[in-house]
Amino acid sequence: MHLDHARSDTYDEERSEGQPDGSRSPAGTTPPSPGRGGQAPLRIGIGGPVGSGKTALVAALCRALSAECQLAVVTNDIYTTEDADFLLRHGVLPAERVRAVETGCCPHTAIRDDISANLEAIEDLQGSLPPLDLVLVESGGDNLTATFSNGLVDHQVFVVDVAGGDKVPRKGGPGVTRADLLVINKTDLAVNVGADLEVMARDAHAQRGNLPVLFTSLTEDPGATAVAAWIRELLSVPAR
Amino acid sequence: MTTSTTATTTPAAPTTPDRPSPPPVPDSFAALLLLADGRLPAGAHAHSGGLEAAVALEDLQDLTGLEAFLRGRVATVGHVAAAFSAAACASVRSGLPVTGGSGTAAELSRLDDELEARTPSPALRTASRRLGRQLLRCGLRVWPHSTLDELAAATRRGPHQPVALGAVAAVAGLEPRAVAWAAVHDSVMVPATAAVRLLGLDPYSVYAVLARLGDRLDAVATAAAAQAHAAPADLPAWGAPLLDVSTELHATWEVRLFAS
Ligand SMILES: Nc1nc2c(ncn2[C@@H]2O[C@H](COP(=O)(O)OP(=O)(O)OP(=O)(O)O)[C@@H](O)[C@H]2O)c(=O)[nH]1
Numbered sequence: 205m206h207l208d209h210a211r212s213d214t215y216d217e218e219r220s221e222g223q224p225d226g227s228r229s230p231a232g233t234t235p236p237s238p239g240r241g242g243q244a245p246l247r248i249g250i251g252g253p254v255g256s257g258k259t260a261l262v263a264a265l266c267r268a269l270s271a272e273c274q275l276a277v278v279t280n281d282i283y284t285t286e287d288a289d290f291l292l293r294h295g296v297l298p299a300e301r302v303r304a305v306e307t308g309c310c311p312h313t314a315i316r317d318d319i320s321a322n323l324e325a326i327e328d329l330q331g332s333l334p335p336l337d338l339v340l341v342e343s344g345g346d347n348l349t350a351t352f353s354n355g356l357v358d359h360q361v362f363v364v365d366v367a368g369g370d371k372v373p374r375k376g377g378p379g380v381t382r383a384d385l386l387v388i389n390k391t392d393l394a395v396n397v398g399a400d401l402e403v404m405a406r407d408a409h410a411q412r413g414n415l416p417v418l419f420t421s422l423t424e425d426p427g428a429t430a431v432a433a434w435i436r437e438l439l440s441v442p443a444r
Numbered sequence: 445m446t447t448s449t450t451a452t453t454t455p456a457a458p459t460t461p462d463r464p465s466p467p468p469v470p471d472s473f474a475a476l477l478l479l480a481d482g483r484l485p486a487g488a489h490a491h492s493g494g495l496e497a498a499v500a501l502e503d504l505q506d507l508t509g510l511e512a513f514l515r516g517r518v519a520t521v522g523h524v525a526a527a528f529s530a531a532a533c534a535s536v537r538s539g540l541p542v543t544g545g546s547g548t549a550a551e552l553s554r555l556d557d558e559l560e561a562r563t564p565s566p567a568l569r570t571a572s573r574r575l576g577r578q579l580l581r582c583g584l585r586v587w588p589h590s591t592l593d594e595l596a597a598a599t600r601r602g603p604h605q606p607v608a609l610g611a612v613a614a615v616a617g618l619e620p621r622a623v624a625w626a627a628v629h630d631s632v633m634v635p636a637t638a639a640v641r642l643l644g645l646d647p648y649s650v651y652a653v654l655a656r657l658g659d660r661l662d663a664v665a666t667a668a669a670a671q672a673h674a675a676p677a678d679l680p681a682w683g684a685p686l687l688d689v690s691t692e693l694h695a696t697w698e699v700r701l702f703a704s
C-alpha cells in the first residue's frame with residue numbers, strides 16, 4: 205500500500221504509469237495530443253499574488269470551457285492540495301483532471317527555475333486522460349516578481365486584485381509588465397477599498413504597452429466571460 | 445591593458461618544491477559543479493530529505509538538531525546513495541564506447557533493484573523515483589545521450605535517483621569518485637536548504653555547519669567511490685529507520701510544504 209495514494213488529488217507517479225498504450229516516457233518530451241489536431245495542448249499559466257483570485261479564475265474558466273474542450277488543471281499551492289481541493293469541492297472539475305504539485309516553500313521556483321515537477325504533472329494528465337486541448341497551471345500565490353517559464357507554459361495570465369490597492373499596476377514587476385494577459389479582479393470591491401479603476405487601467409497600459417488588460421469581478425461574473433473569450437481565441441490559433 | 449599577451453599564455457606551473465602538490469581536480473570539473481548545484485532544474489528544491497518530517501515529529505528546531513540530522517543522513521542513506529551513484533557511473537562509463545550496450549542496461553537495472561531493496565519506505569521509493577525521473581529529464585536535455593534514452597525507456601516509473609545521477613554524471617564526463625561527491629553533497633544540501641526555508645535558520649550558520657561536516661563528507665564520498673566497482677549486492681546497505689517511518693507519516697499529512 206502506498207500512503208500517498210490516499211490522496212487521490214495529489215500527483216503521484218505510481219498512478220501515472222503512462223499513456224493508454226503504456227508507453228510513458230518518464231523523462232522524455234511531452235507527447236503530442238491529438239486533441240488539437242495532433243498538437244500539444246495549449247498550456248496557460250495563471251499567476252499572481254496570494255488571494256488575488258487565481259483559483260476563482262481557474263474555477264470560472266473550468267465552468268466556461270469544460271463543456272467545449274478537453275481541459276485539465278495543475279495547481280502549485282504551497283499548502284499542497286488547497287487549490288486542488290477547492291476545485292474538487294466545488295465540483296468544477298473531476299478529480300482525475302486535477303493534479304497538485306508540491307513546491308517546497310518556493311512556488312516561483314516550481315514555475316520558473318525548476319519546472320520539472322509541473323512538466324511531469326502535465327504529462328501525467330496527458331497520459332491518463334483523453335487528448336487534451338487546454339491545461340491551466342495555477343501558480344502558488346507569490347509576489348509581483350513571480351513569472352512562468354516559457355518551457356512550462358505557452359501563455360501566462362497574471363491576476364492582481366483591486367483590494368490590493370490601485371497602486372499595484374504602477375509597481376510593475378514582470379507579472380504585471382510582461383504577462384500575456386493582466387487580469388485586474390474583484391472590481392466589485394473597488395468602492396469598499398477606495399480604489400480608482402481608471403487609475404489602474406491607465407497605469408497598467410503604461411506598464412504594458414499593447415498587451416491586454418481585463419477587469420473582472422468573479423463574484424458577479426462567475427464564468428469570467430472576457431477571460432474565457434481570450435482563451436477561446438488562443439485555442440483557435442494553431443500552436444507554435 | 446597589459447594582459448593582451450598573458451591572457452593567452454599558460455601560466456607557469458608552481459615549482460615550489462616543499463609544497464605538496466594540489467589535490468587532483470576531478471575531470472570535467474565544470475560538469476560536476478553543474479550537477480551538484482541545487483539550482484539544477486531536476487526537482488530537488490521541492491524535497492526536504494526528511495527534514496520537514498523531523499521538524500514536526502522529532503522536534504528538530506535548531507542548528508544542533510540540524511547537524512545531528514545531517515550527520516545521520518550522510519552516514520546512512522547518503523553513503524548508500526553515493527555508492528550506488530558511483531557504481532551506476534562506473535557501469536555506464538564501461539559501456540560508453542558501445543553506447544547502451546545491453547550489459548550496461550542490465551547492470552543499471554540490477555543496481556535499481558538493489559536500491560529498491562534498501563528502501564523499505566514506499567514513500568521514499570516514490571520520492572527517489574520521482575527525483576530520478578526528473579534528473580533524467582534534465583540530463584536528457586542538458587547532456588543528450590542514447591544511454592539516458594535507454595535508461596528512461598527501461599524504467600517506466602523512473603530509476604532511483606542515485607542510478608539516474610550516476611548515469612547522467614557518466615554522460616556528462618564525470619568519474620565515479622566525482623559523482624560520489626555530488627551525491628554526498630546532495631544528501632546534506634537538500635535538508636540544509638529546506639531547514640533555512642522552513643525554520644528560518646541563519647543561512648551563514650547553516651553553511652558553517654556544512655563546512656564543519658566537510659571531513660565527514662569527504663570520508664563518506666571516498667569510501668563510496670572505492671566501492672564503485674563492487675557487485676551490486678555487496679554495495680552498502682545502511683538504513684535510517686526513523687527516516688523511513690517519518691517519511692511514511694509525512695506522506696499522509698494534509699498540509700505539507702515539501703514533497704518528501
Ligand atoms: N469580492 C470578490 N471576491 C473574490 C473575487 N474573486 C475571488 N474572490 C475571493 O477572494 C478570495 C481568494 O480567492 P482565490 O481564488 O482563492 O485566490 P488565489 O489567488 O487562488 O489565492 P492563493 O491560491 O491562496 O494565492 C476567495 O475568498 C474568493 O472567493 C471577486 O471578483 N470579488
Ligand SMILES: [Mg+2]
Pocket residue numbers: 258259260281287342345
Ligand atoms: Mg489559489
